[in-house]
Amino acid sequence: MNKLINFKIDGISVEAQKGETILTVARKNGIYIPTMCYISKTSPCASCRMCVVEASGMDGFVLSCNTPPVEGVEITTNSDALNHERTNIMKLYDVNHPLECGVCDKSGECDLQNKTLEFNVSRQHFSAKDQLRPLKEWGLINYEPSLCILCEKCVHVCNEVIGDDAIEVKFGGYSSTIIPKNSQTLDCTFCGECIAVCPVGALTSSSFRYRANAWELEKVPATCAHCSGGCPLEYETRHASLNGADEIFRVKNNFEFSTLCGAGRFGFDFDNRASKDEAAFAKALEALKNAKAIRFSSMITNEEAYILELLKEKLGVKLFNEDARKFAEFMKSYSSLSGKLHHSGSTDAIRSSDAVVVIGSRIATDNPAVRYALTTASKHNGAKILYAHPLEDVLMQNVITQMMKHEVGTEEGVLALLADAILKDADLPQEERAFFDALDFGYLYAETNIGEEEFELMIRSFARATKRTLVIGNDLMAHPRASNIAKLAALIEKYSDFALVVVPREVNTLGVSLINSLDVDEDIADVVGYNAKGSFVISSLEGANLASPALNQQEGTFVSIDNQLLPTNVALAFDGYTLNDLANALGIAQEQTIDYTPKLPVSAGFKSVAFDDLQNFLSPLGEDRRGYILDEIVCEADGEIEELDDMPEFNGTIIYQCDPVLQFNSYTQKAEQLPKESFLRGSAQFGVAAKISDGDKVEISFGATKIQREFKLDSDLKGTIALNPTFDISIDASRYRFEKSKIVRVVS
């Protein structure tokens, strides 16, 4: 039990928990202390010194941002001396700051503007010789050193939250600047979080530059539609050109508490423009009436998923969605042992953990939200992070404390060994204990290629941890042994203090898996595709027979990785027909798509709350007030752990289906700013093994699918596994991501 520290701020009695600073306590109690460099999600930068306060019994001022209170201390946040000190700081910040507020991208939302006015600095009192500080163009990000106030927020965020560690301060007194770390130009994942946190217009989005001002843009609170992280964001819209329709100009986030990746921040222009095409609508109705099945992707809202479920009942069609079906099956196996419907962990749980196991995912690109949570855990809690995967990931190397490199296809064995190590001293029922006792350790160590000592190391490094989390990645959903893997994960969660996070692949894989009863995909005729392949395609992508709105043109809800139902809103209007219009024409009448929000199945944990009653914001103290967390549903635990199967062998060259940074799907592919490099990337060793060299055209075939790629050597990769992007091809989500494939050089 933590002891509370009682003290006073401005005569008001307040309480602090261990680890809290004077500033955080003051903010909690609504007492204002001005800051310039403080950002809640990182450790204090302590560079601005605006947050100075007076403490009883202390000479001089103390920094409230990094000073914990002591029992009985009396803090004064406002006095003439403090005001004088703060005003002087502002005067110094304003020295030679270019007076270009009229054109600056930050004008209107600039901390420096606000504080300069707050402290009434109306003229420049000091002088310093100005110097030539030219604009730096770093791709998606521009850096204007003359506007920079060296608050160091960007550096702290990049290092402590993102994990790229790509920028640093070059110290040099008045000529200090921010520079790319160990590189001539910025070499990072371009999350753009540095742009978000920059209090002035020093770091800006290069595409947004001079296009609009803060006061012209309309803010639409929404949820990111690219991965299952469900990050909160705001689309900022305005008319484009004189008679143009509205466009999304940029995306912003509440950077104080939440984080966005580059796909969310720069990949916003995936909207679909269409008008009401009555002929296509009639054809779509006809196609639906004659359809044997509807195939759809998980990039839809819960409400649309529910409409599809109603259509299934009404029309007697099958529903195909392999991604969600695999996820649902995985979670079904999980539930059969854990006795509950949802996994227990969340990204918040990861963030506050001090020991995390990640298995079955190249997490940095699969789900950046999880990556940022891991980075935060590592930097702020000193978390031990074990990363079990056949491939090393350069992006994660600063964060991972133990890399457990295993053979491809042996995830079941790895998880069994992990479970065994974790549950060694747990009080297991007889059956489960018998399962572990019967494991053939010699065989498993040999096949997985992990030594016994690696598990011992893990147990030792995890020994002191108080909050632990197991992250199960997307590789395992489509693993041939997915069902038993899910049960092993359930065992760990049930009989140890590990929280479990299962990472869904798409934005609403989880929601769809809870709402729809899905059928096994068959290659049949008369399939209507909804954002997916079919003989008649209704889609928000190109090549559709009937256009439908993209996810930034719809209101509705998603279920995120945190089992949280998150509302999203219409950023741009859509003039065509929606799925609800089709449903209405087929006799499933409801005026709005969001009228289905309170009807989502309670049996899956949804609450009957109307869409308009859902909140969608973060409170000033950072509490998440978005949607709701799904209710925990208890179900029957009648499953049994099965014996392990023989480990498969993957020899020679292996291709791993894995998107590059900032790419997830056809929608991110549509986004103009995001890089669209679709090379097959592999190491030199892979090149030798596959008998191909840099720049060669190759044909890759998995099952019946054949695609052509250019091979590119990547010095960051090792071994004989190459990465094949999937954002620009439709990939069968039911197949294991390391699935055996053939690779042939195309001779031209």
Next chain:
Amino acid sequence: MHNEHIEEHFGNRNVVEMNSDYYMVAIEDYPKDGWEKFKRVVRRAFRGELFVGLWVVMREMIRFDIHTVQYPMEKMPIGPRYRAVHEMKRLWESDTERCIGCGLCEKICISNCIRIDTKIDENSRKEVSEYSINLGRCIFCGYCAEVCPELAITHGGEYENASDQREHFLTFQDMLTPLDTMKAGTQREFEGFGAITPHEDERVKKTPLAY
């Protein structure tokens, strides 16, 4: 009763005390019933005011003492603060546009008739790529000129903007001072809303320079 109310209203503003020229206008009481209303109608109808007016016109016509301005052959001079069709000024020093594309005029416009679009130009400066004012919507309130931080958009004296359609658009180039005018040095500064006050130079605080 009415007078009481008015007295109280003005009393608060000290109008009576400050300026003795103020006086109460004698307003006849409102009719209270149908009969009084009828009496008022009759009184007004048979007063012959119509003929008074006709007589004045006839008298002036006979005298040939006509003060009417022969518009459009003759035009009245327009006051320097008159708010008619907008102008976009240039800088005296360089003849370049004053407009920096801040978009404040668009934001403040209460009839929503200004639209501006900006972009970054080849010299990395903010450039106005498109600008229009819909004179059909504009109510000539002068807010745009008042808010403009650069004295770029102002009102001019051109009030003849009759058009055969409601929508009537002005573009940036239409409003911009022609270069000939700049060369001749005859660009007129606007004295109305948003103009700098006299003796502004004396009040400007100069930034200390290190060299």
